[in-house]
Amino acid sequence: MATAPKSATGAAKAPAKRKTTPRKKGGDDKAPFSTPDLLRDYRQMLLIRRFEEKAGQLYGMGLIGGFCHLYIGQEAVVVGLHASAAEVDTLVTSYRDHGHMLxxxxxxxxxxxxxxxxxxxxxxxxxxxxxxxxxxxxxxxGHGIVGAQVPIGTGLGFGHKYKQDGGVCFVYFGDGAVNQGQVYESFNMASLWKLPVVYVIENNLYGMGTSVARASASVELYRRGDAYGIPGVQVNGMDVIEVRKAGEKAVAHCRAGKGPIILEMKTYRYRGHSMSDPAKYRTKDEVSKMRKESDPIDNLRAFLLENKLADEDALKEIDRDVKSIITKAAEFAQQSPEPEPSELFTDVLVDA
Amino acid sequence: MPTQVLMPALSPTMTDGKLAKWLKKEGDAVASGDILAEIETDKATMEMEAVDEGTLGKILVPEGSEGVAVNTPIAVILGEGEEASAINEAPAAPAKAEAPAPKADVPAPKAPAPTGIPAAPATPKAAAEPDYTGETRPMTVREALRDAMVEEMRRDETVFLMGEEVAQYQGAYKISQGLLEEFGEKRVIDTPITEHGFAGLGVGAAFSGLRPIVEFMTFNFAMQAMDQIINSAAKTLYMSGGQMGCPIVFRGPNGAAARVAAQHSQCFGSWFAHIPGLKVLVPYSGADAKGLLKAAIRDPNPVIFLENEILYGRTFEVPIDPDFVLPIGRAKIERSGKDVTLVTFSLMVETALKAAEALAEEGIDAEVINLRSLRPLDTETIVASVKKTNRIVSIEEGWPTAGIGSEIAALMMEHAFDYLDAPVVRVAGADVPMPYAANLEKLALPQVETIIEAAKAVCYK
Incomplete structure (x- = not known):
């Protein structure tokens, strides 16, 4: 395994695409993706945004306990990248995971x-x-220990290669996790064994309350694979079209058996690290400037309207639809009963 | 219909707070994400964002109000086309956010029974051990472990071995001799010296449906990988509501070797046995090594397989039938006796057997139990033995505090108190880091003499 890229995943069967519509041939570069694709992105990002707002509200009502980390602001990252995922592909992330699941x-x-x-x-x-x-x-x-998902995702990539199923693993982690030792242990093995892994660094500028500059000796996070020969690309993670483009290239790199790749997604979370974080480590102006100028949903909406790819009514229809999905989700989440006390002792071990 | 805005809980512990400031006034348009107000919690001042869109129809709680209870209606938002006159129709705050939570009269989970004795079965229901009547051959524990892996790798394509020096070097302790040749570098993988990384990689591979055997050159180095073993391998099945099993074996030598001092000589049996979601096996003989390692590889759960370097070279009669697999959770009575029970595991079984022979010469008939599994622990076999002998000594290399002996002593209180004619005695390693000097090292580990002394003490002889 260590030396033989012979059976690299590239040689395996081409994986089935998930649901992306073929792009327009010779379409202009501003809209390299089909309108249905972009409308899907709009809808997905909005779904995550509204879901997170509702989660924040339910947290405020005491219905959600403990830690709750919202993804608001970062929606373009997972939505844009997942557009390149095939059915066989796997995904693993940290505790800021609601958006990835949706x-x-x-x-x-x-x-x-x-x-x-x-x-x-x-x-x-x-x-x-x-x-x-x-x-x-x-x-x-869904992993609660900062950085732990990185070796796990590398193992999922190992599984794809071992089984020769043509799959790629998307491993998401933040700018805080990027300084964990196990990340580099993983980079080393992934590059050594040419594992099909897209490492996605979601750089939202703050690891909890510590800015990247105060935590990282080098802030060029896309270069963190240099020592292992892993190529890295910095991407505007607030622009879903840019994210899509980068995702397609990264996945093609992995599927061709060339080993792992790093994507540094420059993004921003509007809310605090978790629900109980007042976010005093950054200015209000910084947050409102990002919201006003770089919001991935507002910007895609404007793009769709300006280029006449959709009209107000069509977008409003999506808004309404998403809102009703979230309302139903919240109702279900309140009506579903608590687990039976007998559930306490189940699922500790699989019956052998 | 108008929507009420409720006083939010903005930290896990907040019950009320101060409505410090309204940032919108009555009549203002409000969109999702707009900041409505500033709330002072027990910890900090937080901003409260709007979730619903519309117009701020009415402020119900003025700014500056202190001690506003969580979930108190503080404002009303009017939807498109709604008039302020509709405010009275605003639905009452979703009365108490509490879920249909279990009422006080709902019976508490069975587990913590009133006495504090866990109702979860203390004695695991392990399958009975089948009598093996097939052919055996004398071989070392080292060879038995290798054969177990070879047989399982032939049987199941998803089984692979990874670790430091397991392939080309043939294993730091030569356990994986010949494996690279037979299975190739896809399935016998030399890793970099990076325990945390490859343990986590193994966990991911197991989630993806493979069955990794992860070798730690010694378990001392597994400390680097503890987070992945405990937080990822052991807990994910539970945290996923039963979806995400982790069929993985972490194996390697554990316990004191000889003259390698503190960082390379320690028993982690009690550490791992503490963790729900793991199985922890501690083989003694060649048959244990082979039958239990095969069981571990076939088991759908994460298994910690603690070998012993000194035992690697010992020779035993070992079943050669590839279908020979031992049930997990069954202790073995290595020597039958009626006067005192000596319960132990791994290398200490050998020491206890020597002690039993010496005791026999003095007229004390000791029964020696080889635990073989620390989690699940075969309480049934220990209790049955104590019912016969009425006396028990636990023996382990590990430290006494919160050790396996402590667990056994507690179990005897719970399950065999009425049968004991003497208090349980624990023989354990000295409560110090392992010294290097030969004489001190010997003093730090249980010896035949220590066990004899303890057995006599519980027999009042």
């Missing part, structure tokens, strides 16, 4: 019910916000 196609009601600790949640209420999984859509968590 992008994978997990049911908003099931995710919200896990947040409220109900039996209808993806983990039957035993995992909570930070620990959710779905084998059905190849979502492997």
């Amino acid at each position: 992008a994978c196609g997990m049911d908003p009601g099931g995710v919200m019910a896990e947040l409220t600790g109900r039996v209808g949640g993806y983990s039957k209420g035993k995992g909570g916000s930070m620990h959710m999984f779905s084998r059905k859509v190849n979502f492997y968590g």
